[in-house]
Amino acid sequence: MTPEELAAARDRVIPDVVAAGLRVLFCGINPGLLSAATGHHFARPGNRFWPVLHDSGFTPRxxxxxxxxxxxxxxxxxxxVVARATARADELSAEEYRAGGEVLRTKVARLRPAWLAVVGVTAYRVAFxxxxxxxxxxxxxxxETRVWVLPNPSGLNAHWSRQAMAEEYGRLRSAATEQSDAE
Structure with missing residues (x-):
C-alpha cells in the first residue's frame, strides 16, 4: 500500500463478518487504515489477532x-466498537466510543451471539x-449474550505476549465450548 492509498482509507467503514447465533462475536476497537484499505479486519502484519485465534484453538490453522x-x-x-477507520485508536473520542457501544448493543440484540469478546479493555470501559x-x-x-474482555492484539500492546494472549483467548474458547455443549 502506498501512503496515498492508506490516507484515502481514513474514515472508511469495512463490513462486519457476522451471522445470527454465533458462538463468539469478536469486537475490535476500530479498523486501522490498512484494514480499511484492504477491507479485511486485523490486516496489519504486526497484529496478533489471527495467530492468537489459531494458537488458542479457535481455528484449526x-x-x-x-x-x-x-x-x-x-x-x-x-x-x-467504532466503525470508522483511523491511523490510531487514540484518534477516537469518548463520544465515539459511547455511541459505538450503543450501536454494538443493538447489533448484539439482533444477532444474539453467545459471547461478545471485546478486544481492548480501555475501549470496553469507555464504550460501556x-x-x-x-x-x-x-x-x-x-x-442473553455473555461478555468477555480480551487483551488488544495490536503489536503496540507490549504488556501481553502472544503466548499469554493465546492463553486468555483460550479461556474464552473453553467457556464458549462448554456453553455450546450445555445447550
Missing part, C-alpha cells in the same frame, strides 16, 4: 485476514461506562 469469511464456519464473527472492567469474563450481559 492460522487464517489470513483475506480469509476472514471462513470464521463464520467456526461460529465466529468480527465487528468493531464500566471503569472497573478487567480482562476476562464480565459480570453483566448484553441481553
Amino acid at each position: 492460522q487464517l489470513r485476514p483475506a480469509e476472514q469469511e471462513e470464521l463464520l464456519a467456526y461460529g465466529l464473527g468480527i465487528t468493531n 461506562a464500566d471503569r472497573t472492567a478487567r480482562i476476562g469474563p464480565q459480570p453483566g450481559t448484553l441481553g
Whole structure:
C-alpha cells in the first residue's frame, strides 16, 4: 500500500463478518487504515489477532485476514466498537466510543451471539461506562449474550505476549465450548 492509498482509507467503514447465533462475536476497537484499505479486519502484519485465534484453538490453522469469511464456519464473527477507520485508536473520542457501544448493543440484540469478546479493555470501559472492567469474563450481559474482555492484539500492546494472549483467548474458547455443549 502506498501512503496515498492508506490516507484515502481514513474514515472508511469495512463490513462486519457476522451471522445470527454465533458462538463468539469478536469486537475490535476500530479498523486501522490498512484494514480499511484492504477491507479485511486485523490486516496489519504486526497484529496478533489471527495467530492468537489459531494458537488458542479457535481455528484449526492460522487464517489470513483475506480469509476472514471462513470464521463464520467456526461460529465466529468480527465487528468493531467504532466503525470508522483511523491511523490510531487514540484518534477516537469518548463520544465515539459511547455511541459505538450503543450501536454494538443493538447489533448484539439482533444477532444474539453467545459471547461478545471485546478486544481492548480501555475501549470496553469507555464504550460501556464500566471503569472497573478487567480482562476476562464480565459480570453483566448484553441481553442473553455473555461478555468477555480480551487483551488488544495490536503489536503496540507490549504488556501481553502472544503466548499469554493465546492463553486468555483460550479461556474464552473453553467457556464458549462448554456453553455450546450445555445447550
